Amino acid sequence: MPEDAPPTRFGPLPPGIAPTVPTPGYPGTFTHTPSQPAFRRPPGRTEVTGPLALHRKLPCGEANLAEPIPGRPAMGQLIHIAGQVLDEDGRPIPDAVVELWQANAAGRYAHANDTRSAPLDPHFVGHGRVRTDAEGRYGFFTIRPGAYPVPGEAVWWRPPHVHFSVLGPASLSRLVTQMFFPGDPLNPLDHIFMAVPDAVARERLVARPLPPAEIGPGWLGYRHDIALRGRRATPVLP
Numbered sequence: 001m002p003e004d005a006p007p008t009r010f011g012p013l014p015p016g017i018a019p020t021v022p023t024p025g026y027p028g029t030f031t032h033t034p035s036q037p038a039f040r041r042p043p044g045r046t047e048v049t050g051p052l053a054l055h056r057k058l059p060c061g062e063a064n065l066a067e068p069i070p071g072r073p074a075m076g077q078l079i080h081i082a083g084q085v086l087d088e089d090g091r092p093i094p095d096a097v098v099e100l101w102q103a104n105a106a107g108r109y110a111h112a113n114d115t116r117s118a119p120l121d122p123h124f125v126g127h128g129r130v131r132t133d134a135e136g137r138y139g140f141f142t143i144r145p146g147a148y149p150v151p152g153e154a155v156w157w158r159p160p161h162v163h164f165s166v167l168g169p170a171s172l173s174r175l176v177t178q179m180f181f182p183g184d185p186l187n188p189l190d191h192i193f194m195a196v197p198d199a200v201a202r203e204r205l206v207a208r209p210l211p212p213a214e215i216g217p218g219w220l221g222y223r224h225d226i227a228l229r230g231r232r233a234t235p236v237l238p
Contacts, residue, residue, distance in 0.1 A: 016198025017235050023195045025154040058097050058167075062128040065100070065142040074124035076105025076143035080219045081179070081207065084136040085166055088230025092136025097167040098226075100140050101127040107148030107158075116148065141219065147186055159186030159193070168228050178237045179224050180206050196235045204234050 067073045085096045103109050103126070108118040110126040124143065132138050145160045162179045180187055187193055187206070196202045207222035215221035226234045 013233060014231050017201045017233055019195035019235060019237060020197060023191050025152060025156060025191045026150065060097060060129050060131040063130050063140050065125045065128050065140060068125050072123045074143050075121050078219045079144050080141050080215055080221045081224055082139035083223050083225040085132050085138065086136060086225060086227045093168050094132055094134045094136055096132040097129065098132060098138045099129045099165040100162055102162045103145040103148060105143055105146050107146030156189060156191060157186055159184045159190050164226065166226055173228055175228050175234065176236060177234050178205060182206050182209055192237060201235050
């Protein structure tokens with residue numbers, strides 16, 4: 001098989017990559033997790049002929065969440081997140097649609113379901129969407145999100161994190177995951193992060209800080225590559 005040929009089948013993921021769900025202490029995973037195992041069947045015509053070239057149907061170009069209006073930056077530490085979207089063999093995936101959403105610096109989402117008393121930032125756009133280039137590269141300008149408490153009987157906080165949704169060559173290759181920041185003391189206390197049993201797989205959820213000289217003044221830089229499948233896959237998180 002040529003090196004650039006797509007695989008004919010996907011083997012099962014190694015143990016420890018898939019998170020343990022429902023996640024204890026996080027009510028949302030109990031209401032959104034099926035109680036029965038998935039019913040496996042071969043893909044039919046409907047799945048195989050699913051939408052392609054999704055970047056033509058989903059408008060991209062919303063890369064700057066932190067300063068949508070020039071001269072009016074959002075509150076918080078300005079950061080740049082960039083990386084590559086890769087397949088199971090480490091090859092870059094061009095024209096993938098990468099969506100990002102997150103809380104603001106006070107730990108609040110610009111969404112009607114977030115009713116906390118933490119302030120909203122009128123200069124912060126909490127979501128964006130870009131298209132990867134020919135080398136599978138993407139990038140966002142944003143701010144480091146704040147931590148926030150999880151509602152429920154148990155007292156714990158979600159650490160700063162960023163949500164990603166990646167649509168690869170077709171809608172069937174979607175991955176929903178999260179990115180965490182290195183060295184944050186709340187990471188090992190987070191029920192979602194620790195739901196991934198394998199420590200090596202958890203590290204694939206943590207961004208790598210970049211030297212400030214590579215980014216320039218005004219922004220801190222992080223690199224975060226996302227692998228859609230295979231033994232080095234980025235774990236799926238709600």
